[in-house]
Every structure is written in C-alpha cells, then in structure tokens.
Amino acid sequence: MRNIIALLSGILFGFGLALSGMVSPGKVIGFLDLTGNWDPSLAFVMGGGLIVTLVSFRLILKRSQPLFGGSFSLPNRKDIDTRLVAGAALFGLGWGLGGLCPGPALSSLAYGNIKIFVFVIAMAVGILIGKAITGGFSKQNETPAPSPS
Amino acid sequence: MEHFTPYSSLAGGIVIGLSATLLLLSGRIAGISGIFGGLLPAKSGDILWRALFVAGLVVGAALFPVLGGNLSFLNINPYGFQETSHLILLIVAGLLVGMGTTIGSGCTSGHGICGIGRLSVRSITATIAFMVVAVITVFVVRTATGG
Numbered sequence: 001m002r003n004i005i006a007l008l009s010g011i012l013f014g015f016g017l018a019l020s021g022m023v024s025p026g027k028v029i030g031f032l033d034l035t036g037n038w039d040p041s042l043a044f045v046m047g048g049g050l051i052v053t054l055v056s057f058r059l060i061l062k063r064s065q066p067l068f069g070g071s072f073s074l075p076n077r078k079d080i081d082t083r084l085v086a087g088a089a090l091f092g093l094g095w096g097l098g099g100l101c102p103g104p105a106l107s108s109l110a111y112g113n114i115k116i117f118v119f120v121i122a123m124a125v126g127i128l129i130g131k132a133i134t135g136g137f138s139k140q141n142e143t144p145a146p147s148p149s
Numbered sequence: 150m151e152h153f154t155p156y157s158s159l160a161g162g163i164v165i166g167l168s169a170t171l172l173l174l175s176g177r178i179a180g181i182s183g184i185f186g187g188l189l190p191a192k193s194g195d196i197l198w199r200a201l202f203v204a205g206l207v208v209g210a211a212l213f214p215v216l217g218g219n220l221s222f223l224n225i226n227p228y229g230f231q232e233t234s235h236l237i238l239l240i241v242a243g244l245l246v247g248m249g250t251t252i253g254s255g256c257t258s259g260h261g262i263c264g265i266g267r268l269s270v271r272s273i274t275a276t277i278a279f280m281v282v283a284v285i286t287v288f289v290v291r292t293a294t295g296g
Contacts, residue, residue: 004201006177006198006205007204010206010208010209011208011209012165013169014205014208015209016162016164017206018161018213019157019164019213021157021161023223025225025226026222041154041155042158044162047159048158048163049166049261052163053166054265066174068174074267078270080271080274084253084271087249087253088260088282089279090245090249091279093283094241094245094247097238097241101258102246102250102256103256105246106181107207110210111211111223116225118243119240119242125244126245127247127248127251128247129247130250130251
C-alpha cells in the first residue's frame with residue numbers, strides 16, 4: 001500500500017510541476033530575475049503548495065501513526081548550523097545557474113531532452129560528492145552527527 | 150510580465166501540496182532530493198518506494214501534455230547560452246544542486262513546501278538562503294551576459 005501511495009504521490013507531483021510551469025528553467029529564472037522582466041508565477045506555486053500543506057500537515061501529524069501504516073519519518077532537528085546554510089547556498093547557486101532543482105529535473109526527463117539527462121547525471125554525482133563530504137553514506141537526511149560505519 | 154501564469158501556477162502548486170499530503174499519510178516527506186539521494190547508493194528494503202516515486206514524477210510530467218496541457222512555454226536555455234557552454238553550465242549547476250541539497254538536507258520541495266508546511270525553522274532558514282543566493286546568481290549571470 002505504501003508503495004502505491006509513493007507512486008501516486010510521484011505522479012501528482014510530476015503533473016503539478018508541469019502544470020505550474022516549474023519544469024521550465026525559463027520560468028524559474030524569470031522568477032529569480034527580480035531586477036529584470038520579473039515573472040512572479042512561481043510565488044503562486046509555492047503559495048498553492050503551502051496553502052495545502054500548512055493545513056494538511058497539521059491535521060495529519062496530530063495522529064500518532066500515519067493513516068497508511070508505517071511510522072512518521074520526520075527531520076527532528078531544530079538548530080541552525082553552518083552546514084544547513086552553506087548547503088542551501090550551494091544549492092541556490094546551482095539553481096540560479098541552471099534554473100533546475102531536483103523535482104523539475106527528474107520530472108522533465110519525460111520530455112526526452114539530452115541536456116536534462118546530463119543535468120540529472122551531474123546532480124547524482126553531486127549527491128555522491130555531498131555524501132562523501134558529510135560522511136552521509138551511513139545515514140539518511142537530517143540525522144545528527146554522522147557516525148563512521 | 151508577459152509570461153505571468155498565476156492560475157496554472159497556483160493550480161500546479163495545489164496539486165504539489167496534495168501530493169506531499171498524500172505521501173505524508175504514509176509517514177514520508179516529499180523531499181525530492183532526499184528521496185532520490187536515498188537511491189545513491191540504494192539500500193535493500195528502502196529502494197522500491199523511492200524508485201516508484203521518481204518514476205511517478207516522470208509519468209506525471211509525461212501525462213500533462215497527454216491530457217491536453219500546453220508545453221510551448223518550455224525554455225531550457227533561458228540565458229541564451231551557446232550549446233556547448235550551456236551543457237557545461239548545466240553540468241556545473243547539476244553538481245552544485247546535488248552537493249548543496251545533500252549538504253543542506255533538502256531542496257525546494259523538502260524545505261520549501263514540506264518543511265515550511267511544518268513551520269520548521271531550519272527549512273524556513275534554508276529556503277530564504279537558497280532563494281537569496283539564487284536571485285543574486287541570476288542577477289550576476291544576467292549582468293555578465295548583458296541580458
């Protein structure tokens with residue numbers, strides 16, 4: 001059941017990214033180009049997403065267990081550290097250069113452009129480098145200090 | 150602002166929010182960099198749902214034009230770089246996006262939609278940080294390329 005949910009959620013997400021326009025780097029750069037010919041559309045994407053999640057997450061997380069089984073795997077850290085901000089800054093730099101973040105990049109593999117494929121390979125290599133730097137091969141996201149394994 | 154698409158962007162955002170809601174009903178956070186990164190390398194017992202989600206992304210994006218959606222707005226090279234330079238730019242950008250989302254524990258979806266949806270201070274901080282840096286980056290590239 002949880003696997004079917006993951007597939008359905010992925011389909012909705014990919015469709016939403018296409019509908020919203022976020023699969024187009026032109027749209028993303030247009031949003032980030034505050035001093036140029038600014039296109040505010042992507043603020044509506046984030047706004048639309050947050051209208052839903054700000055309400056639904058609150059309701060869902062009131063339960064002690066997820067409706068479809070398993071347990072909640074949520075990040076539990078609250079502290080702001082250099083790693084978080086430095087990583088976000090690196091991501092922002094890459095996002096501004098290419099106009100692609102992970103979701104739209106993976107989704108638009110559907111449109112068969114070789115450049116997107118190259119970007120996704122580079123992103124995968126970047127993830128491996130990031131894990132090597134942070135010692136993340138032994139853990140998942142957002143868990144505290146990595147332990148060697 | 151001739152490319153402004155408030156209605157389809159808002160609708161797309163709501164669909165993304167519903168997707169994240171559905172996934173959280175199974176206990177999981179729709180952070181794409183995290184879901185994809187968990188496949189590199191894949192751990193046994195933790196592969197199928199991740200692979201299905203990523204496959205779903207591709208299927209969902211492919212369904213959009215099939216269901217009558219218009220993709221004519223798609224512009225992969227908005228700065229108008231020459232082909233080889235653009236390919237190099239995308240490789241550098243991909244490396245940075247992969248490293249940054251791994252080191253910073255999330256991307257636009259995980260921090261921007263899900264994390265802020267939980268009012269996580271870390272996610273709000275990360276989202277402000279990557280937005281500010283991305284805006285500055287676009288300004289610098291636009292200026293450098295005379296756009």
